[in-house]
Amino acid sequence: PLVLGIETSCDETGVGIVRGTELLADAVASSVEEHARFGGVVPEVASRAHLQAMVPTVHRACADAGIALTDVDAIAVTAGPGLAGALLVGVAAAKAYSLALGKPLYGVNHLSAHVAVDLLEHGPLDEACIALLVSGGHSSILRVPRVGGLELTELGATLDDAAGEAFDKVARLLGLGFPGGPLIDRAAREGDPAAIAFPRGLTGSRDPAFAFSFSGLKTAVARWVEARERAGEPVPVADVAASFQEAVVDVLTSKAIRAAREAGIDYLLLGGGVAANSRLRELALQRCQQAGIRLRVPRPGLCTDNGAMVAALGAQLVAAGATPSELDIPADSAMPIAEVLV
Numbered sequence: 001p002l003v004l005g006i007e008t009s010c011d012e013t014g015v016g017i018v019r020g021t022e023l024l025a026d027a028v029a030s031s032v033e034e035h036a037r038f039g040g041v042v043p044e045v046a047s048r049a050h051l052q053a054m055v056p057t058v059h060r061a062c063a064d065a066g067i068a069l070t071d072v073d074a075i076a077v078t079a080g081p082g083l084a085g086a087l088l089v090g091v092a093a094a095k096a097y098s099l100a101l102g103k104p105l106y107g108v109n110h111l112s113a114h115v116a117v118d119l120l121e122h123g124p125l126d127e128a129c130i131a132l133l134v135s136g137g138h139s140s141i142l143r144v145p146r147v148g149g150l151e152l153t154e155l156g157a158t159l160d161d162a163a164g165e166a167f168d169k170v171a172r173l174l175g176l177g178f179p180g181g182p183l184i185d186r187a188a189r190e191g192d193p194a195a196i197a198f199p200r201g202l203t204g205s206r207d208p209a210f211a212f213s214f215s216g217l218k219t220a221v222a223r224w225v226e227a228r229e230r231a232g233e234p235v236p237v238a239d240v241a242a243s244f245q246e247a248v249v250d251v252l253t254s255k256a257i258r259a260a261r262e263a264g265i266d267y268l269l270l271g272g273g274v275a276a277n278s279r280l281r282e283l284a285l286q287r288c289q290q291a292g293i294r295l296r297v298p299r300p301g302l303c304t305d306n307g308a309m310v311a312a313l314g315a316q317l318v319a320a321g322a323t324p325s326e327l328d329i330p331a332d333s334a335m336p337i338a339e340v341l342v
């Protein structure tokens, strides 16, 4: 099926077009620069930017894909989770397109879409996989019987900060700017990941195997930097960035691989904005190879928010004969992770 996907859960207005698992267009308009001076996403600013970018981005995606809007078989949209006002813009637009074109609407889960996008990169996967979903708002280990299917189980999640949130907070305290993930990634390349032994949260033998905690790590970094400053010594930004990043990706990869081994699952899939991290991708590959697990991770541009991931999930649901959403679905800012389609 030819599916148009709309994503507006945060600060990216994404419109993607796919045919089955083939990516035809992935147009993204970001308002990130408008938020940078506030040090974080301002919901009202994001909503207004979505409103301005929505229609031009749809037209750009259609032009890129070489299709007319009337060609599409279905409209998929992120129904949640995310910023309520931002989601509303995408959901309202998707309903309007659905009604005007007479094509079914699929209101889907943003987190499932972060997982499903891998199909566009690596094609169908007919086996169960473990998905490590790491983003600005979530850090979870999921058991996914079929990528793009309606069932998934969360084996564990963060008890406090999400991995991306930790990257953003540590970047801020290092004075690197916003959003922090890519900036830490870059700074860390010049640093020594073994320079500072930052704590690995929840890795004790009595700790929950698949849960994460990153707020203690963030505090440890803050204390370390403060101590340096109090002593009047310069802060070795690259070493702090590299050591912090190593602590995060060490825990993420070891727990995800353990989940795959314990479940007897041969595939690990990475998704979400933090999956764009170069060290996470490198260490995951190294450890998967050691464990005999196949790693699937989309290119960085498909890990961060985009419309193609929503279209990819929509296309799977259409192909599987899932019941379309009603035209009066709400935007659900707290949509549960296991609810794939509303």
Ligand code: ATP
Pocket (backbone or CB within 6 Å): 009, 010, 081, 082, 110, 111, 114, 134, 135, 136, 137, 138, 163, 164, 165, 167, 168, 179, 180, 181, 182, 185, 272, 273, 274, 275, 276, 277, 278, 303, 304, 305
């Ligand atoms: P969610 O998907 O949980 O709703 P979100 O959509 O806001 O949250 P994403 O766009 O999926 O989040 O991911 C954004 C996060 O990814 C930010 O925290 C950002 O710092 C982080 N990120 C992006 N690139 C990198 C990178 N190279 N290294 C580490 N983190 C990164």
Ligand code: MG
Pocket (backbone or CB within 6 Å): 010, 011, 012, 032, 305
């Ligand atoms: Mg973003």
Ligand code: FE
Pocket (backbone or CB within 6 Å): 110, 114, 135, 136, 272, 273, 304, 305
């Ligand atoms: Fe996201």
